[in-house]
Amino acid sequence: MAMTLPLEWDDDERMYFLFSAFKRSRDVDSADWDSKIAFWIPLIVKHAKAQGLLSITLRQVQAAFTRNGITPLGLETVVQEMLRRGSLQRESDFTTSITSGWVSWGLRQLVVKPLRWTLGSVLGGQLNLDEPFVVPEVIKEQADLVLQKYQSSPLSSVPLLCEEDVHGLCKDLIPSQSAFQLVLLQLLKDKKICLLQRDGEKLVKFVKEGNVTPIGDTDLGIYELQKSEKLLSERLESACDESTRLTEEAKSFNKAGNKRQALRCLRRRRLSEKRISALQSKLDTVQSILERISMAETDRKVVSAYQIGVSTLRSALKDVSLEKTESLVDQIQEFCDLQDDINQTISGVGTSDLDMDTDELERELNEILQTEEVDLPEVPTGPLITSPQRPPAGHQDNNTAMDMSGILSALPDVPSGPIPAPPAMGQSNQAAAPQAQRALPQ
Template identity: 30%
Template sequence: MSGMKFNQINVKMQNSQLSEDEMDEPSATGKSGARASYLPAAWEDDTRMNALFTEFRARNANTAGYDNKMKFWVDVIDACVVGEDMVTFSAAELREKLQRKGKKPHCIPAVLEEMHRSKKFITMDQFFAASQESWVAWGFDSLVKKPFSFTTGLLFGSSSLDGDKTRYISLDLVKAKAADVVDRAQSGILPSSALDLATFNELFGDIVSGPALPVVLKHLQRTQQAVVTDLDNQEHATIKFLQRGSASSPRHKVDAKISEADRGVIAVRRSLKKMEDEAAAMHTKVEELDAEVRSLVRAGKKPVAIRVLKKKKLLEKALAQKDVVITNLGNMLFKLENSESDTKVFETYKAGLSALKKTQQDTSLEKIESIVDDIQEAVDIQNEIDEALRSPLRGSGDDVDEDELDRELKDLLEDDATGNLIAELESLKVADNEPIPAKPVTPAPAKRDSSQRGKTGFTQ
């Protein structure tokens, strides 16, 4: 993870670099003045709270008073961190959260330093630098080569204990969120053990996101529950869980590295998502063109209506072809996700062979040949899919007659009042390869019997 550029995964910590006057965090009291549920009843006592909001005096001046005040704030901060789900935070952010009647507590930095000394909280520097030897082998060697203190200033401000800007981490929350992620991952929700960042966010975004994401991922990697790579590159960031399971199958360990097969699954998944987005945009465009054709038909603008109708038909054909590719990619992804490794396939065959020997002692050559034929059929199907994906898009070759289009557009006018416009529009056929004129071509006026004028609704 070169440089730890977490901004690529939406890790935005601007608040840590703002002054208290610039910050606009919602307070624990709330706009309505109601006290947050995690705050003690003493929060309503103006006299006591005014005293508690002041700076600490020397402990030797009043040991009991100092200790009581410290305990009060330790409990409040602990409750606030949990109640506000603050995996990572600074004194400035806590002062903003815990403001009361427009006043902010001045003693928060001193309390955080005490909680840090008692190992309740840990600084960001310490978290990312701790126990390097135990997790270098799990993919964080690039981070070890550049200690986190080198890069943390780029994202989180100063890395030293400078009061308001020092960033702390709640280890209890980190462990809790990591456990929730692992529990969900082992419930059978994973499409595959290796995920790209977008898929991870879709599956676990309600548990962890934003500034907490790299912290929780680091914990999962350090505890050997996941492998994480390339977090500085959103296109290539990969998270691989090292255990999988579901309600119907036992948990099993997976290869503790991101293989080419894993990257292949992720590449297909990304391609499928891109194709689906493109198809959705094309569908919207088809609907817009359909509405435009209807409007032009009603307005009697025949040449323009024909041109737009051709564009709509061509787009519909392209959309149908894209749907075929999407289906093929979906089938391929399903097969890849259900056959993640050669080892798993081998174990499946071995288990099947054992069961076959126990239940069918009279296995014959014909049965074996039948199995081989089934396997060959599956391979042939896959080859057909591959060939379809490699084939260029081709038009249907249908020709279109301008006179036929003219007649059908006239019929649309006659049937519009009866509500059959949609069905008639969908029945029109347009060739893929017919050029679309850049400008409308106005036909020369035709001599017609006066009794026939006005029937088509087009201006001659």
């Protein structure tokens, strides 16, 4: 990935100053010294990140920042200042800074020996141009990426891995073997992995559930079983391929008329099938053991969760007993009964004056109903119908019958006796009463 150079890089006057050599001492001109240091240190770290360089040399830095054929004169001073501040570290200092008292293994034999490192001595006050210097900030970022890649891969379910498997997992990030060793050291420093060298094999155990424990006999036993499973699977696949090949050869020889060779191929195929059966049986046994170990681990976690739950429940019920609970229930019932009595007493206040005889209330209701005036319908003011119009014989109009029935049903019932004349009425009203009586239907 290409690095974006600062805007000052195109300013010839500014770059002439930054490419010049440092003063003999910072005390001579502190502003000159600090200005150059503030420019070059972040730029070198940025270059290492952009190129994915876990370690750099002075020669590489000089080549990377050559401008118009001119190499900065003060880069050696910059690198020395970065070493003093910790922005760079010698590989020897980086490896010896790893504390591994919590895991038993030979650090020098496991990691340091494969590294490409030198003593890094200063010869005549000058740095070795080809001495590698570790960039801790870049190594830290790469170590985090390796851990994330492991956690998101199918290998995360495997408790113990060989170094080759881990490097193969992140080879696209860190192709160099020596750089990968530095990343392992950083993960070890951060206590994200545990390392062990056994029978010339380097084993890696990643952090689980927030912590990492030293590699024990259980981890080694599971690792050996998984190696056996892998080996048996490979041999079983090879035996199946051989059986298939022998079958095809037998067919080919038989077709060519070479029956003797065909029978020999079938004989070898039977031996291969017996080997397949034996390998399959062993593989099933190993896989069954691994499955039981996995179930045992799950059961252990469940039992641990039960223990935590019991402990929490015990703490929650520490001050609670059956006798205390019964006493509290009795007190609650007692106060509820008391509240009911209080409510009953409050609801009966002032109601004695309102208590009256039910018979007296019924008599009062009857009197009100007897004296209540009944509203009669108003007398029509239009002309009265003297006689209904009847249709001709044999014909009946349904609409007319419906209209007449509606009119008749709207009229009030006629009393059976004579209708008395209304009091204080004029003579015209008295004459109209008999006509109204005749107009009503019988």
